């Protein structure tokens with residue numbers, strides 16, 4: 001997966017600079033909300049990698065970084081109900097404020113699951129931040145993402161860490177399939 005996939009027919013929604021500017025504004029909001037609270041920040045791999053790289057240098061509290069790898073879409077464009085754990089964090093979450101950093105809040109199942117899991121691990125508080133929130137009404141009933149830098153329409157999107165069939169996470173800016 002992820003090899004020799006031709007650039008898909010797509011349109012650009014946001015440039016890399018627009019994403020970076022929006023994440024900088026989001027970081028100010030997170031700095032105000034979480035103030036000086038030390039954080040355990042968990043990058044949700046792979047999608048959250050580029051976003052985490054934009055967000056982290058803009059945060060002003062002490063951050064310990066770790067990563068988790070879970071997948072629901074398995075390099076396809078439709079997610080199943082089951083989440084597959086691939087890598088768990090090494091840092092303890094006990095009594096910590098945990099920041100979950102992911103690329104996209106789509107149907108919300110990934111972050112809903114991870115937020116509940118982090119609380120089960122003993123976190124004191126879990127705050128979730130994403131680069132984009134996809135606009136539709138198929139979200140979880142009881143769970144909302146705490147912060148999103150930008151909104152995207154209800155289309156399959158890729159770039160800035162988000163994949164198209166396992167490829168093009170490296171695309172500069174955010175694109176949607178047409």
Ligand SMILES: O=P(O)(O)OC[C@H]1O[C@H](OP(=O)(O)OP(=O)(O)O)[C@H](O)[C@@H]1O
Nearest residue numbers: 045046047071072073106107108109110
């Ligand atoms: O809100 P949801 O509908 O649950 O979808 C969002 C999740 O889907 C993608 O992960 P994926 O399972 O594709 O793994 P990846 O990060 O390796 O791409 C994305 O990175 C989010 O973690």
